[in-house]
Amino acid sequence: xxxxxxxxxxxxxxxxxxxxxxxxxxxxxxxxxxxxxxxxxxxxxxxxxxxxxxxxxxxxxxxxxxxxxxxxxxxxxxxxxxxxxxxxxxxxxxxxxxxxxxxxxxxxxxxxxxxxxxxxxxxxxxxxxxxxxxxxxxxxxxxxxxxxxxxxxxxxxxxxxxxxxxxxxxxxxxxxxxxxxxxxxxxxxxxxxxxxxxxxxxxxxxxxxxxxxxxxxxxxxxxxxxxxxxxxxxxxxxxxxxxxxxxxxxxxxxxxxxxxxxxxxxxxxxxxxxxxxxxxxxxxxxxxxxxxxxxxxxxxxxxxxxxxxxxxxxxxxxxxxxxxxxxxxxxxxxxxxxxxxxxxxxxxxxxxxxxxxxxxxxxxxxxxxxxxxxxxxxxxxxxxxxxxxxxxxxxxxxxxxxxxxxxxxxxxxxxxxxxxxxxxxxxxxxxxxxxxxxxxxxxxxxxxxxxxxxxxxxxxxxxxxxxxxxxxxxxxxxxxxxxxxxxxxxxxxxxxxxxxxxxxxxxxxxxxx
Amino acid sequence: xxxxxxxxxxxxxxxxxxxxxxxxxxxxxxxxxxxxxxxxxxxxxxxxxxxxxxxxxxxxxxxxxxxxxxxxxxxxxxxxxxxxxxxxxxxxxxxxxxxxxxxxxxxxxxxxxxxxxxxxxxxxxxxxxxxxxxxxxxxxxxxxxxxxxxxxxxxxxxxxxxxxxxxxxxxxxxxxxxxxxxxxxxxxxxxxx
Numbered sequence: 185x186x187x188x189x190x191x192x193x194x195x196x197x198x199x200x201x202x203x204x205x206x207x208x209x210x211x212x213x214x215x216x217x218x219x220x221x222x223x224x225x226x227x228x229x230x231x232x233x234x235x236x237x238x239x240x241x242x243x244x245x246x247x248x249x250x251x252x253x254x255x256x257x258x259x260x261x262x263x264x265x266x267x268x269x270x271x272x273x274x275x276x277x278x279x280x281x282x283x284x285x286x287x288x289x290x291x292x293x294x295x296x297x298x299x300x301x302x303x304x305x306x307x308x309x310x311x312x313x314x315x316x317x318x319x320x321x322x323x324x325x326x327x328x329x330x331x332x333x334x335x336x337x338x339x340x341x342x343x344x345x346x347x348x349x350x351x352x353x354x355x356x357x358x359x360x361x362x363x364x365x366x367x368x369x370x371x372x373x374x375x376x377x378x379x380x381x382x383x384x385x386x387x388x389x390x391x392x393x394x395x396x397x398x399x400x401x402x403x404x405x406x407x408x409x410x411x412x413x414x415x416x417x418x419x420x421x422x423x424x425x426x427x428x429x430x431x432x433x434x435x436x437x438x439x440x441x442x443x444x445x446x447x448x449x450x451x452x453x454x455x456x457x458x459x460x461x462x463x464x465x466x467x468x469x470x471x472x473x474x475x476x477x478x479x480x481x482x483x484x485x486x487x488x489x490x491x492x493x494x495x496x497x498x499x500x501x502x503x504x505x506x507x508x509x510x511x512x513x514x515x516x517x518x519x520x521x522x523x524x525x526x527x528x529x530x531x532x533x534x535x536x537x538x539x540x541x542x543x544x545x546x547x548x549x550x551x552x553x554x555x556x557x558x559x560x561x562x563x564x565x566x567x568x569x570x571x572x573x574x575x576x577x578x579x580x581x582x583x584x585x586x587x588x589x590x591x592x593x594x595x596x597x598x599x600x601x602x603x604x605x606x607x608x609x610x611x612x613x614x615x616x617x618x619x620x621x622x623x624x625x626x627x628x629x630x631x632x633x634x635x636x637x638x639x640x641x642x643x644x645x646x647x648x649x650x651x652x653x654x655x656x657x658x659x660x661x662x663x664x665x666x667x668x669x670x671x672x673x674x675x676x677x678x679x680x681x682x683x684x685x686x687x688x689x690x691x692x693x694x695x696x697x
Numbered sequence: 698x699x700x701x702x703x704x705x706x707x708x709x710x711x712x713x714x715x716x717x718x719x720x721x722x723x724x725x726x727x728x729x730x731x732x733x734x735x736x737x738x739x740x741x742x743x744x745x746x747x748x749x750x751x752x753x754x755x756x757x758x759x760x761x762x763x764x765x766x767x768x769x770x771x772x773x774x775x776x777x778x779x780x781x782x783x784x785x786x787x788x789x790x791x792x793x794x795x796x797x798x799x800x801x802x803x804x805x806x807x808x809x810x811x812x813x814x815x816x817x818x819x820x821x822x823x824x825x826x827x828x829x830x831x832x833x834x835x836x837x838x839x840x841x842x843x844x845x846x847x848x849x850x851x852x853x854x855x856x857x858x859x860x861x862x863x864x865x866x867x868x869x870x871x872x873x874x875x876x877x878x879x880x881x882x883x884x885x886x887x888x889x890x
Contacts, residue, residue, distance in 0.1 A: 236884070256791050258848075262841075263847075515855045515856070515857075516855065524850065533867070561794070
């Protein structure tokens with residue numbers, strides 16, 4: 185059953201085997217695994233419940249309806265836009281569906297640095313196999329490539345750069361291009377249309393518009409949660425709820441999970457590290473109309489520079505990011521493009537001429553999340569080697585578009601930087617372009633605020649996902665990951681959450697694999 | 698800038714006002730923001746003349762948002778009042794800390810014109826002078842002023858270009874749902890109440 189808190193009058197009291205806070209990639213995957221095996225599951229979601237017919241494909245409506253803080257959340261210095269969803273289905277409602285298994289080098293690092301011995305392909309592959317089947321994950325078909333994707337591929341091939349079609353979570357996609365504002369046709373395999381219905385039909389209860397405020401403890405052990413039901417538009421409390429359960433799983437996303445844990449526990453590990461995979465953009469003017477609106481946003485991904493390269497003397501020698509072909513909508517594009525007044529107008533007249541590439545920077549330096557006067561805030565500065573990676577991205581993305589025939593490439597910085605050839609790429613793109621608030625920067629892979637790890641002084645939860653200091657409390661979302669994945673993290677989050685769920689089930693002694 | 702030069706850690710507990718305090722002239726600016734007159738409808742009649750029932754902004758803040766939109770949206774077929782009204786509505790819905798930060802930014806934007814040697818408030822400047830003033834914020838060596846500019850700019854351009862009136866300009870054809878009826882794959886959610 186799905187109960188919409190915004191429509192419910194009166195208090196709610198419920199009891200379940202497990203209560204899951206959050207309904208996204210982590211929470212949805214974990215809840216469905218347990219519900220399928222006979223567990224009585226309650227899920228709680230701060231955001232609203234939206235169905236296909238609610239997705240108008242209008243960016244301003246989507247941003248307000250199901251993005252966190254109505255799509256206006258930023259770091260404290262306004263330098264980085266934080267992009268996450270608050271809706272049943274979590275961030276998978278607006279994600280692009282890119283679905284990469286965790287690279288082995290990252291698993292090896294987490295085994296070595298965090299004591300997560302179980303993080304091996306052998307352990308995770310069965311879970312990824314199952315998730316890929318359930319979500320219909322497959323390599324993007326050629327017909328889903330829009331012209332921007334094809335031009336990126338063309339540029340990569342001309343330069344001999346490694347890239348490939350992206351694995352994507354969608355079934356029967358019609359290529360409307362509106363993935364990031366919620367799929368209006370139920371073709372993208374978000375948690376909203378995959379795991380949530382499974383939980384609901386297995387007898388689970390999903391409460392939307394339900395903000396958890398307190399984690400209940402009994403004899404030092406997690407015993408449930410309580411909070412308030414919200415009016416969907418104003419976010420004002422309408423009534424209260426309480427759910428008792430022997431197992432509490434927090435999977436509210438790196439920001440939501442950190443906020444809830446900070447409100448409930450004194451643990452300075454929480455929020456100490458905050459990874460976002462900074463996104464910068466370049467725009468390419470092809471001097472003719474190209475299609476960068478339909479198809480899927482990222483059918484093609486550039487992997488050539490995924491890992492950071494280091495010179496013999498230890499200095500940075502390039503790389504440390506992947507590139508994603510990026511989708512265009514007019515409002516967001518207008519906010520990103522440089523210039524003002526008539527110069528900005530001239531750029532927007534070329535809206536249909538623009539290709540774009542976006543970075544996913546595999547950062548070395550995380551930020552942090554904290555409470556200030558009870559308000560959740562975030563600090564993050566792209567700095568040190570990460571700023572060098574950003575510049576390297578801007579240069580290599582420009583080269584790809586120039587090789588694909590772009591007349592000029594725009595760096596959307598406050599200087600209105602334009603490059604037309606290699607000499608300009610080498611000389612005009614510098615660190616000043618990536619100083620804070622010198623250009624639009626965003627983070628949508630929010631990770632690491634309550635990480636797993638063997639060391640209780642450096643990890644909120646142990647290797648099983650259970651909190652070091654609170655038995656019965658688990659973390660199973662992007663917050664639990666120890667750091668950047670170096671690719672889109674959604675399939676990593678799902679795989680880890682499913683592994684944690686399998687452990688909970690196995691240790692319970694219940695029947696059924 | 699080299700990596701080592703750019704490797705400064707973020708000071709702990711730094712929020713927007715902390716940033717402002719740290720920057721040169723920041724302490725004076727924050728003091729000024731606290732002391733600024735709220736302005737009344739008589740001083741700032743724009744909201745009333747636009748017929749806007751303000752939900753988050755004061756008449757002064759609305760007038761600043763509207764003036765910024767007038768300066769930024771040269772040749773864009775969207776009424777700046779529509780953009781300013783949308784900003785007011787969104788800030789009412791999003792609440793703090795976004796609302797309070799944006800209100801502070803708008804207040805400072807109105808009164809910090811003297812830093813550029815101007816004797817008139819932002820809303821009293823003509824359009825080219827407003828744009829020149831905003832460019833001063835854009836190119837400031839202080840992150841906070843750049844951030845304030847970027848915030849106002851992003852609000853204005855996002856809400857202007859998500860307006861259908863800009864489609865002839867961008868040749869954006871709009872969402873499919875406005876033009877094509879395609880049924881969604883049925884999903885059985887079980888009971889929904």
